[in-house]
Amino acid sequence: MAPSYALLIDIAPADADRADFADTFTVIDPAQPALPVGELSAQRGDGVFESIGLIDGHAQEVTAHLERLAHSAELCDLPAPHLSQWRQAVAQVAAHAGAGEAVIKLVLSRGVEGGQSPTGWVTVAPATDFAASRADGIRVVTLDRGCPLDAPARAPWLLSGAKTLSYAVNMAALREAKRRGADDAIFTTSDGFVLEAPTASLILRRGDTFVTPAPTGGILHGTTQVSLFARLAAQGFAVAYEEVPASTLASADAAWLVSSVRLAAPIIDIDGLSLPLERELTASLNAYLLSGRD
Numbered sequence: 001m002a003p004s005y006a007l008l009i010d011i012a013p014a015d016a017d018r019a020d021f022a023d024t025f026t027v028i029d030p031a032q033p034a035l036p037v038g039e040l041s042a043q044r045g046d047g048v049f050e051s052i053g054l055i056d057g058h059a060q061e062v063t064a065h066l067e068r069l070a071h072s073a074e075l076c077d078l079p080a081p082h083l084s085q086w087r088q089a090v091a092q093v094a095a096h097a098g099a100g101e102a103v104i105k106l107v108l109s110r111g112v113e114g115g116q117s118p119t120g121w122v123t124v125a126p127a128t129d130f131a132a133s134r135a136d137g138i139r140v141v142t143l144d145r146g147c148p149l150d151a152p153a154r155a156p157w158l159l160s161g162a163k164t165l166s167y168a169v170n171m172a173a174l175r176e177a178k179r180r181g182a183d184d185a186i187f188t189t190s191d192g193f194v195l196e197a198p199t200a201s202l203i204l205r206r207g208d209t210f211v212t213p214a215p216t217g218g219i220l221h222g223t224t225q226v227s228l229f230a231r232l233a234a235q236g237f238a239v240a241y242e243e244v245p246a247s248t249l250a251s252a253d254a255a256w257l258v259s260s261v262r263l264a265a266p267i268i269d270i271d272g273l274s275l276p277l278e279r280e281l282t283a284s285l286n287a288y289l290l291s292g293r294d
């Protein structure tokens with residue numbers, strides 16, 4: 001949905017020695033043009049971003065998102081973000097969101113072609129309503145991403161573990177999933193392993209063990225998955241990062257797509273094969289994800 005409040009950030013170097021960054025933020029009208037046409041974010045998707053869930057004005061897991069922003073920037077050879085500056089920008093936009101669920105988006109772009117500094121901005125917008133997916137589940141299809149599991153190690157310039165602005169492929173996969181009558185997709189490697197969804201991580205339950213594909217396989221390490229694993233481990237469940245063969249997907253006892261704004265959406269069908277919908281467990285996962293998390 002359209003942002004309701006937006007800030008442009010005058011990017012500070014990561015080692016800037018200051019405590020208050022308020023004067024580096026410019027409030028802009030989110031409905032009006034704000035970026036020069038030479039912006040490399042617009043021309044090439046050359047930048048990184050984060051989407052942070054906001055529940056009744058509380059921004060969830062801000063530190064984890066800022067650390068991943070810094071990691072993505074490093075992978076893309078972008079200047080390191082000053083984390084206090086971005087934290088203060090998040091706090092300012094969070095204060096302008098109303099009650100309910102919303103999403104804060106942080107963007108760090110390489111800036112204007114030929115320019116001297118990166119461009120940054122932060123917005124807040126009402127969240128899409130995911131109530132039906134959380135309660136009734138989603139149908140997914142597997143889609144081949146066309147690279148083997150070891151591609152990220154051999155070709156780090158693919159930027160597999162970075163949350164870059166180049167999501168055209170991810171959006172194309174979602175459209176393909178819809179064409180095939182599904183709600184979402186799960187990417188697989190060309191050698192038959194499971195990766196992630198175009199905008200979410202995958203968690204499987206096998207008995208009392210919760211499993212997710214290892215982030216070494218060139219996927220984004222999801223903050224929601226990390227938060228859920230910490231919670232599940234504290235409750236006494238086993239959690240594991242594994243190389244998951246796609247052929248084992250449909251034999252899971254249960255499965256979810258998880259991400260910062262959708263939270264946990266149970267998967268009820270993979271490539272036409274049914275999976276059990278665990279309503280109570282899913283409700284407890286989502287109750288946790290909706291609680292204030294830092």
Ligand code: PLP
Nearest residue numbers: 199200201220222223224259260
């Ligand atoms: N994987 C991809 C490709 C994503 O785009 C996202 C979120 O947008 C995730 C995983 C889940 O990440 P998070 O839980 O931090 O939202």
